[in-house]
Amino acid sequence: MRILNTQMLAITGLLSLGITGVRNIHAAEKLNPSKPNFIIILADDMGYGDVGIFGHPTIKTPNLDRMASEGQKWTNFYVAAPVCTPSRAGLLTGRLPVRTGMCSEKRRVLFPDSKGGLPENEMTIASALKTTGYATACIGKWHLGHLPQYAPNAHGFDYYFGIPYSNDMDATSLKPNRLESILNPRPEYFIVPLMRNSEIIERPADQTTITKRYTLEAIKFIKQNKQMPFFLYLAHSMPHVPLFRSREFENKSLRGVYGDVIEELDWSVGEILKSLKENGLDENTLVVFTSDNGPWLVFQDQGGSAGLLSGGKGGTWEGGMREPTIMHWTGKLKPGVVMDIATTMDLLPTFASLAHVILPNDRIYDGYDISPVLFGTGKDPREVVYYYRDTQVYAIRKGDYKAHFITQPEYGSEIATIQDPPLLFNLNIDPSEKHNVADQFPKVIAEMEKILEKHRAGIMTVENQLEK
Numbered sequence: 001m002r003i004l005n006t007q008m009l010a011i012t013g014l015l016s017l018g019i020t021g022v023r024n025i026h027a028a029e030k031l032n033p034s035k036p037n038f039i040i041i042l043a044d045d046m047g048y049g050d051v052g053i054f055g056h057p058t059i060k061t062p063n064l065d066r067m068a069s070e071g072q073k074w075t076n077f078y079v080a081a082p083v084c085t086p087s088r089a090g091l092l093t094g095r096l097p098v099r100t101g102m103c104s105e106k107r108r109v110l111f112p113d114s115k116g117g118l119p120e121n122e123m124t125i126a127s128a129l130k131t132t133g134y135a136t137a138c139i140g141k142w143h144l145g146h147l148p149q150y151a152p153n154a155h156g157f158d159y160y161f162g163i164p165y166s167n168d169m170d171a172t173s174l175k176p177n178r179l180e181s182i183l184n185p186r187p188e189y190f191i192v193p194l195m196r197n198s199e200i201i202e203r204p205a206d207q208t209t210i211t212k213r214y215t216l217e218a219i220k221f222i223k224q225n226k227q228m229p230f231f232l233y234l235a236h237s238m239p240h241v242p243l244f245r246s247r248e249f250e251n252k253s254l255r256g257v258y259g260d261v262i263e264e265l266d267w268s269v270g271e272i273l274k275s276l277k278e279n280g281l282d283e284n285t286l287v288v289f290t291s292d293n294g295p296w297l298v299f300q301d302q303g304g305s306a307g308l309l310s311g312g313k314g315g316t317w318e319g320g321m322r323e324p325t326i327m328h329w330t331g332k333l334k335p336g337v338v339m340d341i342a343t344t345m346d347l348l349p350t351f352a353s354l355a356h357v358i359l360p361n362d363r364i365y366d367g368y369d370i371s372p373v374l375f376g377t378g379k380d381p382r383e384v385v386y387y388y389r390d391t392q393v394y395a396i397r398k399g400d401y402k403a404h405f406i407t408q409p410e411y412g413s414e415i416a417t418i419q420d421p422p423l424l425f426n427l428n429i430d431p432s433e434k435h436n437v438a439d440q441f442p443k444v445i446a447e448m449e450k451i452l453e454k455h456r457a458g459i460m461t462v463e464n465q466l467e468k
């Protein structure tokens with residue numbers, strides 16, 4: 001079996017790179033026709049309130065709305081961290097970033113001069129699925145290390161196409177000043193590379209067509225791999241500032257340029273779903289749509305909205321880490337609104353379970369197999385959410401309640417405030433975290449303190465990748 005798997009991995013790599021002459025092997029690749037395909041569509045910095053079906057009054061998202069009405073709208077779905085690099089590390093590894101060295105107080109994300117990245121021995125969703133013959137592609141923003149040893153191709157992805165870090169990096173001296181360059185951007189202000197596998201194919205990347213080109217690449221990958229199980233990680237660079245959209249979407253939205261950008265992302269989702277249907281794959285493909293963190297509020301109307309949630313990107317109020325999440329799988333998911341608690345770290349164990357991958361037991365996972373919730377067959381395995389800001393737990397949710405042990409504005413120079421006693425909110429009654437009920441529930445506070453203490457004791461120090 002091991003030999004077979006190795007052969008399959010080799011074949012998978014060749015096929016996804018578009019190498020011809022091995023098409024007759026396709027039939028053999030259908031050894032496991034029951035294996036589902038997985039697609040994660042990740043927006044960058046989109047807020048909880050930026051989608052029609054999540055309550056935005058003027059941004060039109062007919063495709064996301066339809067995806068939710070045919071599938072499931074998840075209203076208590078979280079990320080591992082409120083900024084890009086640690087959030088993505090958590091999503092792809094199923095582990096808190098503090099366990100992989102992918103978070104830091106000094107540098108909150110990786111930068112073009114960073115020397116670190118996701119360590120070689122970390123297993124990603126892609127590398128896990130490859131052990132059972134999946135074709136894998138990462139299209140879009142990576143942000144887990146741009147040096148070859150950390151790049152998507154080193155972490156289980158057969159194919160990579162995208163900008164390896166944030167689209168506001170590699171800023172040039174052409175820009176008037178940072179704020180001006182972001183609010184009135186031109187592609188040449190940010191000389192970010194566009195890469196195909198390890199090769200830079202365009203620099204600066206023409207960001208005006210980036211959403212469109214990611215989408216076309218994704219559709220090409222779906223078509224090329226329709227005969228075998230695949231995992232597509234489509235991590236859009238938008239709507240992270242500076243905002244860019246194609247000409248067809250300019251001045252379309254009542255919500256201004258930010259709305260134009262979201263409406264183009266919505267078009268992209270529609271194209272992906274259409275492609276699945278056209279290729280007869282919609283009944284065998286789980287599609288997950290979410291965002292890596294909340295809206296970047298300091299950019300005013302060019303940042304998004306967390307709707308009724310407090311806070312945004314960078315912080316541990318709900319708006320920073322609760323994301324507009326939609327799951328779609330024609331004929332498999334009972335349509336509806338799912339209020340159970342889950343996180344992006346649950347995707348790895350869930351996909352592994354659905355693809356019959358046995359995960360190595362030499363590490364701690366922070367994710368759970370949430371397929372019982374997806375299919376309505378059982379109870380939510382997740383009880384607790386840890387809200388990390390960099391390397392510290394700032395808050396904990398258990399069930400209805402959330403305790404803030406530390407609070408701090410998302411950005412700016414204001415230092416952290418230790419909350420003793422912690423602030424306590426009932427998130428079902430008060431999702432906006434406005435009414436502190438700590439004095440009414442001392443037992444809940446005591447339980448939260450115990451959970452925190454136990455959790456902290458289980459975290460080992462590892463090499464920090466963001467400070468290298």
Ligand code: MG
Nearest residue numbers: 044045084292
């Ligand atoms: Mg982000």
